[in-house]
């Protein structure tokens with residue numbers, strides 16, 4: 683098992699990529715903190731995890747846009763489990779809009795969750811990790827941080843910031859045995875995506891367009907991204923520092 687005796691906190695773990703990561707981490711022997719602003723859904727995910735003997739799964743509420751809430755999450759985890767070995771800063775959301783049609787409120791909201799959320803998680807996990815002799819942080823970025831996508835201006839900016847922040851932090855903390863990397867998924871069939879599709883004028887046409895954008899001609903599955911996150915969270919990636927692991931069905935290779 684790749685995460686035996688490890689304590690992992692995953693934000694946005696009540697759904698989609700985060701929930702699939704919680705499943706995989708538990709199966710790999712980790713004690714998992716399923717952290718999400720949707721407390722009821724987080725409880726459901728935590729209760730269904732395939733927890734190994736000697737490990738635990740708990741749900742904890744968090745709003746990653748709120749510094750004190752993130753501090754509370756990490757403090758409670760440390761108090762309950764004695765350490766924080768892995769932090770996956772995964773909570774985030776997308777916004778379909780051009781810059782002209784993005785309201786100032788929406789711009790502030792997406793930056794607050796997608797960027798500040800990662801900043802807060804790292805800011806308050808790093809001292810705990812340093813004190814215990816090391817740790818691993820994996821941030822969920824997106825291909826939207828690597829290339830421009832139409833009608834996703836604010837989202838692209840937020841994920842570009844996550845990638846830049848990941849690289850800079852990785853340099854600052856490499857010598858402290860704290861490895862920081864990120865994943866850049868392409869379009870993945872998570873509940874977020876399904877909701878977006880349902881709201882589209884022509885869901886079938888949008889599905890076809892987004893699938894065709896990826897050379898594999900299909901959407902990714904949350905479990906495929908969870909495997910990339912597991913690689914970065916485990917000792918398998920011991921030489922990866924500040925890297926961006928792309929899992930996008932070839933979208934950015936085209």
Ligand SMILES: NC(=O)c1ccc[n+]([C@@H]2O[C@H](COP(=O)([O-])OP(=O)(O)OC[C@H]3O[C@@H](n4cnc5c(N)ncnc54)[C@H](O)[C@@H]3O)[C@@H](O)[C@H]2O)c1
Pocket residue numbers: 693694695696697698699700717718719720744745746747772773774775776795822823824825866867868869870871872873874875
């Ligand atoms: N689905 C995709 O195509 C795709 C592609 C690239 C990157 N991503 C990124 O992957 C991550 C997970 O997305 P997903 O597709 O699984 O979405 P999802 O909507 O299925 O899951 C996101 C989870 O994050 C939680 N969340 C949102 N805001 C939060 C906050 N402020 N505090 C705490 N929890 C919060 C939600 O309650 C939800 O449970 C996001 O960062 C997203 O930007 C998704």
